[in-house]
Amino acid sequence: MYKVLLVDDEIFVRKGLISLMDWSSMQYEICGEAENGQQAIAMIEQLKPDLVIVDIRMPILDGLGLIKHVKEEGSHRPLFIIVSGYHDFAYAQQALRYNVSDYILKPVDEDELRATLKKLASTLDKNRITTFTGEKPLAESIIETLLQTEHSDEAVEQIATVLNIPAASPYRYVLIEVQDLQVDGPSYLPKLQTLIAERFNNQFPALPINVRGYSQYGLLIPQSLASIIQAKNEQEAYMELRSMLEEGLNASVSLYVGVQVNHLKESTLSYTAAVESLNYKFTIGGSGIIFADDIQGQALYYFDVDEELHSKLIDQIEENRCEAYEETVALIFEQFQHKRFAPSAVANTITRSLIGIINSIRKLDGNEEELELLSELLDWQQKYRNLQQLQHIYMQFVQEAAAYIARKRGEQGKGSIEKIKKYIDTHYTENINLKSIAAKFFMNSVYLGQLFRKTYGLYFNEYLLSLRVEEAKRLLRQTDMRMYEVADKVGFQNADYFVTQFEKLEKMTPTDYRNKMLGKN
Template sequence: MYKLLLADDEPLVLIGLKSMLQNEKYGVEICATARNGEQALALIKSEKPDIVITDIKMPVKTGLELIEQCREEIGETPVFIMLTSYEEFNFAKDAMHFGAVDYLIKLELNDKSLEAALDRAKERLAKINPGGGTHTEMQPFKDRFFIRLYNGLFESAEQYERERKELELTFDAKGYCAAFCTVHESGAQAMSGSKQFTLLTSTAQVVCDSVEKYVLCTITPLDAKHFVMCLALDEHTNEQMLRVAFANAAANAYRYFSVSVNFGIGRIVSEPLMLKASYKGACAAALLTGEKTSVVFDTSVEDIDEPTKEEPSRPMSHQERTVASVKEYISSNLGQSLSLNEVAAVFGFTPNYLSQLFAQYSSVGFVEYITDARVNAAKKLLLESDKKIYEISEQLGFDSAFYFSKVFKKLTGLSPREYVQTKQ
């Protein structure tokens, strides 16, 4: 039985919901009711419900303020289902930004919609705490594990296997591929960092819920606009199935959050240790997405029985391998912030040590390598996509189209427009 709290300032609504929820098929037990947001917050802290169904507009503290404060002070639980009327529909979408799992329109409330919302709440709870309280503590380590996997940072198969067992991760699928996901939201730059990241995690969860109707997946957030999915595939998986899965995911993300999500899908590999190649292809495919094409595949995934069998490359020395791995990471994350401090943190180095590695084991310095990589990627996009110059500059992490054009001309001797003209 899940503990559930009801919050609404309308007595008739509370009576109606309590009557409906008495049905054992819902699998919930009402632990408390509240008539305003302040009372609801106090009861949440004392009763510790798993699920809260709350009205969006209430006296003293609104439902939006309630969920925002709970996220800041308590964490991922309880999960919220919002009650709304037609005129409050936009507020319901705002609530989804803070991680509400669903919203119910009061005038359309029935057994079917209530059961569906509660099922979503239970699914979210299962993902938040699948092992009895260890998920929240372990998640940062799991995220780091997958980032290392995508960037080929394990020193050996033995090190990979040891960390996999410590984190209780299972990989037993027929094949795997990476999906690089980008979230676009109008006015996102005006949002604070914490709210933007909350939007990303909520969007990622909706995307995952949608995709998992077709194929198992694991989410790893990268920054406030990007996340990666590891897809575990079986012999029934094909490209059309994945296109439908990601189209539904994009539609649900827009429905709940008014955001658009683009997906770059990498090629299939047979082993998790080979996901680096899939991730690199996913990042390249993601650069080719746009308003008209939200899903781009690096290669066809029609034949799941023939995943890539190639072995990961072997380093010549530890230092050379480290520099090569950093370069691969840079090439796969050109659209993100790539300051020396940030990249060093990903690899667990000091900025000074990383800078020295590049000086000793690379033909160009750290900043110069990033600039060259971005300009080379820009050349490809200018010739192979229909993106505008400002769109390319944004996708490749330049501060502005003006700065991009200036850097491009400095390295090539031509402006981006002139470069395209010379190649036509």
């Protein structure tokens, strides 16, 4: 798409031009509107339009003044079309002096403007592919333009000539992702260029590599790759190509292979397919290669992991059960691959678990920023490009977080356990249990049980039962309450259960105890 800036002091003229035709069908898009030349100067520098359609008469700075300024002082120099309500030869002469592409009278005729835009598209095509450093074309810029913009047959032939490759030939666009865990590391482009030239035995000396950022590089590869590499088939050829790149770059490499196209002008289709294949990056097995042909029709999973699995992981981390959370993390990452999680779904799952862990830390008055690996996990999408890398750093973070939570709970537990015991001593006649008390004091129930036993030498339930039985004994001695009334008074919901537990502890039934105290035995 070529970007167009409209400059006219009449808003209705600008809106009329926008609605006059289907701009996108002619490979143009309106990128902005300005109401005078002064405003347009700033917008040209900011938006970098390919074409400016400007009224000749405007307040502050007119169309000719704008063109003069851009031609003489501007760092970006688009093409210009002048529209005017005045058929003035003097204006036309001045416009021609500034190499204005066309001069159109108002009201603008759709057919006339369409013809002008069609003619300018050819000029813009040529401008894009004839950027030179001295006499040498910038192949990378040219291939980028080829892949991202539709071109006329004439423009594609020019590109093929400049790159010294055949236009009418099958190609695949291949995205090479170097997985080096570096955001701002060194460029691999020089090494890649050398490796590709050597591997192809200079049969395709002009194969251009375009840089996509984050250690991603794109390459248009001819269908004859298998015969050049002397492989049995195309899949084997790409496996060998990947092995060669990993050895030469001394880093892990993944390949995303676009669909085959039969002409250079169709290369955008292969490029788009390769880029879309990136969404399947967490489904790659050991091969490290995704063919766009193989994933067609395979739906990606865009949801989170099961709530039960998420909750289990947080509990295991809080309880610092190493083997358990390692198993759960492994299960989560298996789901990423087997359910074909989209990158966004993986990101949501990781973020959700981070939030859960941070909440656990804050409940213990901890500070998550004390975790060394937190920042690493927050920015993981810029560095960790495959499932193995991500699982490794995620597991390290989980281990660090679990140890930190255990340490904080130990610090907090020393003071908290006394408060909890006092609470039990005061409320033992109520319907309380370990889980409800743990929730009240923002603690994990398993940990609370362990801490209570470690501090007081007996289990929580044993201590609670002893308190209730002691109070029951007092009531049996001092009152004539019935057994079910005594049971209810000391916190038992069931009288039969009260009798069983009393006998278990005292080696006699409540009735026997009362009779004994009354001297009836």
